[in-house]
Amino acid sequence: MSRLVVISNRVAVPKARGAAGAQGGLAGALLAALKPQEGLWVGWSGNENDNPPSAPHIQTNDGVTTATIDLHPQDVEEYYNGYANSTLWPLFHYRIDLTEYSRETGKGYERVNDLFANAAAPLIEPDDLVWVHDYHFIPLGERLRNQGLKNKLGFFLHIPWPPTRLLVSLPYHERLVRALLKYDLIGFQCTEWLESFLHYCVKELGAQVDERTGEITIEGRTTTARSYPIGIDYEHFMEEGRSREAGQAEQRIIASTRDRTAMIGVDRLDYSKGLPERLEGLARLFERYPERVRDLVFIQIAPPSREDIGSYQRIRETLEQKTGEINGAYSQIDLVPIRYVNRGHSTAELFGIYRASKVGFVTPLRDGMNLVAKEYIAAQDPDDPGVLILSRFAGAAQQLTEALLVNPHSPDELESAIRTALEMPLAERKTRWNKLSECVRNENISSWTASFLGDLRDANL
Ligand code: ADQ
Numbered sequence: 001m002s003r004l005v006v007i008s009n010r011v012a013v014p015k016a017r018g019a020a021g022a023q024g025g026l027a028g029a030l031l032a033a034l035k036p037q038e039g040l041w042v043g044w045s046g047n048e049n050d051n052p053p054s055a056p057h058i059q060t061n062d063g064v065t066t067a068t069i070d071l072h073p074q075d076v077e078e079y080y081n082g083y084a085n086s087t088l089w090p091l092f093h094y095r096i097d098l099t100e101y102s103r104e105t106g107k108g109y110e111r112v113n114d115l116f117a118n119a120a121a122p123l124i125e126p127d128d129l130v131w132v133h134d135y136h137f138i139p140l141g142e143r144l145r146n147q148g149l150k151n152k153l154g155f156f157l158h159i160p161w162p163p164t165r166l167l168v169s170l171p172y173h174e175r176l177v178r179a180l181l182k183y184d185l186i187g188f189q190c191t192e193w194l195e196s197f198l199h200y201c202v203k204e205l206g207a208q209v210d211e212r213t214g215e216i217t218i219e220g221r222t223t224t225a226r227s228y229p230i231g232i233d234y235e236h237f238m239e240e241g242r243s244r245e246a247g248q249a250e251q252r253i254i255a256s257t258r259d260r261t262a263m264i265g266v267d268r269l270d271y272s273k274g275l276p277e278r279l280e281g282l283a284r285l286f287e288r289y290p291e292r293v294r295d296l297v298f299i300q301i302a303p304p305s306r307e308d309i310g311s312y313q314r315i316r317e318t319l320e321q322k323t324g325e326i327n328g329a330y331s332q333i334d335l336v337p338i339r340y341v342n343r344g345h346s347t348a349e350l351f352g353i354y355r356a357s358k359v360g361f362v363t364p365l366r367d368g369m370n371l372v373a374k375e376y377i378a379a380q381d382p383d384d385p386g387v388l389i390l391s392r393f394a395g396a397a398q399q400l401t402e403a404l405l406v407n408p409h410s411p412d413e414l415e416s417a418i419r420t421a422l423e424m425p426l427a428e429r430k431t432r433w434n435k436l437s438e439c440v441r442n443e444n445i446s447s448w449t450a451s452f453l454g455d456l457r458d459a460n461l
Contacts, residue, residue, distance in 0.1 A: 001037060002037075002127045002128055002129050002457070003037050003038065003039055003040070003125065003127075003128045003129070004033060004034055004037050004039040004040075004128070004129050004131065004453070005039065005040045005041075005042065005120070005123075005124055005128045005129065005130045005131070006030050006033075006034060006039065006040070006041045006042070006131050006132075006133065007041075007042045007043065007116065007120060007130065007131070007132045007133065007137060007140065008030075008041075008043050008132070008133035008134060008136075008137075009043055009044055009080070009084075009133075009134065009136040009137070010043050010044060010046060011041050011042070011043035011044070011045075011066050011068055012027030012028075012030070012031060012041075013059070013061065013066055026158075026230070026445070028233050028236060028445075029233055029445035029446065029448070029449050030449070031064060032446070032449070033449045033453065034063075034064045035062065035063045035064055036063075038063050038064070038065070039064055039065070040064075040065045040066075040067060040123060040124075040128075041064060041065070041066045041067070042056065042066075042067045042068075042116070042119065042120045042123065043066075043068055043069075044068065044069060044070075044071055044080075045057065045068035045069060045070050045071075047070045047071070048070065048071060048072070048073045048076050049070035049071070049072065050072065050073065052069065052070040052071060052072055053069075053070070054118075054119075055119070056068055056069045056119045056120075056123070057069070057070075058123075067119065067120070067123055069115065069116070069119050071112065071115075074108070075108060075111065075112050075115070077105075077108070078104055078105045078107070078108020078109065078111075078112075079105070079108045079109050079111070079112035079136070080112075080136070081306070081308050081309055082100075082102065082104070082105030082108055082109070083105040083106055083108060083109035084109065084135060084136045085306055085309055086098075086099070086100040086105065086309055086311070087099055087100055087101060087102075087105060087106070087170070088135045088138075089135065089159065089272075090271075090311070091162060091166060091167070091169070091170060092135060092159050092160055092161065092162050093159065093160060093162075093271075093272040093365070093366040093367075094160070094162055094163075094166060094365070094366050095271065095272070095366075096166055096169055098271065098311050099169070099170075101169075101170070101171060103171075106171070106172065109139075110139065113137060113139045113140050113143050114143055116137065116140055116143075117140060117143035117144050117146070117147055118147070120144065121144060121147040121148075121149060124144075124149060124151060126150070126151065127151070128151055129151070129152050129154070129453065129456055129457065130144070130149075130151050130152065130153045130154065131154045131155075131156070131452070131453070131456065132153065132154065132155045132156075132183070133155075133156055133158065134156070134157060134158045134159070135157065135158075135159055137155075138155075138176055138179060138180050139176065139179035139180070141153045141155060141179070141180070141182045141183040142178075142179040142180075142182040145182050152184050152185075152456055152457070152459050153182070153183045153184050153185075154183060154184060154185040154186075154187070154452065154453075154456040154459070155180065155183040155185070155186050155187065156186075156187040156188075156228065156452060157186070157187065157188055157189070157193070157368070158189065158230070158368045158369070159189075159368040160189070160192075160193045160196075160366050160367070160368050160395070161188055161193035161194070161196045161197045161200075162196060163196050163199075164196065164199050164200045164203050164204060167200060168204065173204070174204060174205065177200060177201070177204070177205065178205070178218075181201075181207075181216065181218060181221075181223050182223075183223060184223055184224070184456065184459040184460075185223070185224050185225075185226070185452070185455055185456045185459050186223065186224070186225040186226075187225075187226060187227070187228040187452050188225065188226070188227050188228070189227065189228070189229055189230060189368040189369045189395040190227050190229055190369070190395040190398045190399075191227045191398065192395070192398065193227070193368070193395065194214070194225055194226065194227045197225055198211065198214070198216070198225065201216050201218070205218055206218075214226045222460070224455070224459060226455065228448055228451055228452050229369060229395065229396075229398070229399055229443060229448070230369050230371070230445065230448050231374060231440065231443045231444040231445050231447065231448050232371055232374045232375055232378060232440065232444060232445060233444065233445045233446075234378060234440065234441055234444040234445070235444075236347075237347065237351065237375060237378055237379075238378065240346075240347045240348040240351055241348070241351040241352075241355070241378075241379060243348045245346065245348035245349060245352070246348040246349065246351040246352040246355075247352060248352065249345075249348070249349040249350075249351070249352025249353050249356075250351075250352035250353070250355050250356040251352075251356075252352075253299070253352070253353055253356035253357065254356050257297050257356075259294075260294065260295060260296055260297045260335070261295060261296050261297070261358045261359060261422060262297055262299055262356055262357040262358065262359075263296055263297070263298045263299070263357060263358070263359035263360075263361050263418065263421075264298075264299050264300075264301070264353060264354060264357035264359070264360055264361065264376070265278060265298070265299070265300040265301065265302075265361045265362065265363075266300075266301045266302075266350060266353075266354075266372045266375075267300075267301075267302055267362075267364070267372065268302070268303060268305040269302040269303065269304045269305055269312065269315060269316055269319070269342075270305060270306070270312070270315070271311060271312075271315045271365075272364055272365055272366055272367060273302075273363075273364045273365070273367070274363045274364050274365040274391060274408040275300070275302065275315070275319050276315075276318050276319060276322055277363065277365065277408050277409060277411070277414075278300075278361060278363050278408065278414065279319070279322045279323065279326060279338070280322075280411040280414070281363070281408075281410075281411045281413075281414025281415050281417075281418065282298055282326065282337070282338070282414070282415075282418070283322075283325075283326050283329075283411070284411040284412060284414070284415040285414075285415040285418050285419070286326070286329075286330045286337065288415065289419070290330070292419075292422075293330050293332065293335070293337055294332075294335070295422060296337070296418070296422065297335070297336075297337060297338075297339065298337060298338045298339070298361070299338075299339045299341070299353070299357065300323075300338065300339070300340050300341065301341045301343075301345065301350075301353070302319070302340070302341070302342060303342060303343060303344045304316060304342060319340070320340075323338050323340045326338055350375065350379075351375075351379045352379075354375060354376045354379035354380070354386075355379045355380060355381060357376075357386060358386040358387065358421075358422075359386055359387050359388075359389060359418065359421045359422065360372075360373065360376035360377075360386060360387070360388040360389065360390075361389050361418075362376065362388065362389065362390050362391065362394065362396075363389065363390070363391040363406060363408035363414065364391050364393065364394050364408065365391070365393060365408055365409070366393050366394075367391070367393070367394040367395060367396070368395050369394065369395040369396050370390075370391075370394040370395065370396045371396075373388060373390050373394065373396045373400060373403070374396065374400075374440045376388055377400070377433065377436045377437055377440045378437070378440050378441070380433055380437070382430075382433070382434075382437075384426065384429075385429050385430060385432075385433035385437075386421075386429070386433075387403075387404060387420075387421035387424050387429055387432070388400065388403040388404065388436065389403065389404045389406055389414075389417045389418065389421055390403035390404065390405055390406070391405075391406060391407075391408040392405045392406065392407060393407075393408065399439050399443065400436055400439065400440075402431075402432040402433075402435045402436050403432070403436060404417045404420060404421060
C-alpha cells in the first residue's frame with residue numbers, strides 16, 4: 001500500500017504513546033489515516049522566526065512523521081493573516097465587503113507555497129499519495145508538479161467555493177484556479193460548492209465538464225472534482241461523552257438553568273458564523289414575547305480566533321456590545337438571558353453542554369460544513385432529544401434536512417424557529433433526531449477519509 005503524505009497549514013503532533021489526551025476532529029482522523037502507513041504530515045510549526053532554517057524540523061512519534069517549518073514574520077503577515085485569511089477566507093464566504101486585495105499579500109502567498117513545495121518535495125517518495133488541505137495551499141499541487149513530482153495529488157477544500165460572479169472580483173483568479181486544476185482529485189464539502197466550481201471552469205476557462213463524474217478536461221488534461229461531506233469522529237466523541245467530565249458539565253448547565261431551557265451556540269469568533277445576526281433573532285423574540293425571558297437562556301461559547309486581523313477584532317467588539325445591550329434590556333434581578341463565554345472547552349465538556357441544551361442554535365451566514373451541528377446531534381439523549389436550528393447556508397444543511405432550517409439573515413425567521421423548537425412535541429423531536437443521528441453516525445470522519453483516499457488511489461494519471 002502506498003504511503004500517505006498530508007500537507008496542511010497546521011500539523012497536529014501525535015502525542016507519545018500513553019500520553020494523556022486525544023486529538024479530536026480532523027487532526028485525529030488524519031492521524032488515524034497516517035498511522036497504519038507510517039505516514040508523513042507536513043505543515044507550519046506555528047512559530048515565527050527571523051531566520052527560519054530552510055530544512056524542515058522532522059520528528060517521528062507513534063508511527064507518524066511530522067515535518068514542520070518555521071515562517072518569517074513577513075510570511076506570516078502576508079500569507080497567513082494576509083492572503084489566506086483577509087482575501088480568500090472572506091471572499092470564499094461571500095464577504096467581498098471584507099475582502100482585501102493586495103499584490104504584496106498575493107506574492108507572499110505564492111512565496112510560502114513555493115517554500116512548502118521546496119520543503120516537502122524531497123521528502124515525498126515516488127508512490128506516495130499526497131493529500132493537501134484547504135485554502136492556504138491551492139497552488140501547492142502545481143508547485144509540487146514543477147518540482148517534478150508524478151505522484152497522485154489530492155486536495156480538499158474545507159470552506160465554501162464562491163459563485164463565479166464573486167470569484168471574478170479576485171485579481172488573478174484564473175491563475176489560482178488553473179493551479180488548482182493541477183491536482184488529480186479536488187474535494188468539496190457539498191454539491192453546492194462543487195457546482196459553483198464546475199460553473200467557473202466552464203464559464204471562465206472554457207473547460208469541458210462531465211457533471212455526472214465530475215471530470216474536468218482542459219488543454220488535454222483531465223482532473224476530477226467531487227463532493228465529500230466531512231463528518232465528526234463519532235466513536236471518539238461518544239466515548240468522551242461517557243466520561244465523568246461530560247456528566248459534570250451537563251449537570252452544571254442543568255443546575256444553573258433550572259426551569260429555563262438552555263439554547264446553545266458554539267463557534268469560533270468569526271464573522272462567517274452569523275453571531276450578531278443570531279443575537280438579533282433572540283432580541284426579536286424578547287421584544288415580541290417578553291415572557292420568554294423566563295423560559296430561555298442562551299449560552300454562546302465563542303473562543304476568539306485570528307486576533308491579529310482587524311475584521312476579527314471588530315466582530316468581537318460588535319458581539320460584546322450586542323450581548324451587553326440585550327442583557328441590559330432584558331435581564332431581571334434573578335436572571336440574565338445571554339451567557340457569553342470566550343474560553344475553549346474540552347470535547348467531553350462540550351458533549352455535556354450540548355446534551356443539557358434542548359435547542360442547538362447554529363446559524364452561520366456561510367460555512368463549508370459546520371461540525372458543531374453534527375456534534376450537537378450526536379450528544380443528544382435519544383429519549384429526550386433537543387432540536388437543532390440550522391442555517392440553510394451551511395454545507396451541513398444539505399445532509400441535516402430534518403433540522404429546523406433557517407435563513408440566518410432574518411431575525412423574524414430565527415425568532416419563529418426558536419419558538420417552534422421550544423414548543424416541539426417529544427414525538428416530533430424523536431422522529432427528526434432519529435434521522436439526523438443516523439446521518440451523523442454513518443457519515444463520519446472515517447468514512448470521509450476512506451472515501452476521499454479511495455478515489456485518490458483510483459485517480460487516473
Ligand atoms: P471551523 O470554521 O472551525 O472549521 P466547525 O466545523 O464548526 O468550524 O468546527 C469547529 C470545531 O471546533 C468543532 O469541532 C467544535 O467542537 C470546536 N470548537 C468550537 N468552539 C470550541 C470551544 N470553545 N472549545 C473547544 N472546541 C471548540 C472549518 C470550516 C467548517 C468545516 C470544518 C471541517 O469552516 O465549515 O466544517 O473546517 O472541515
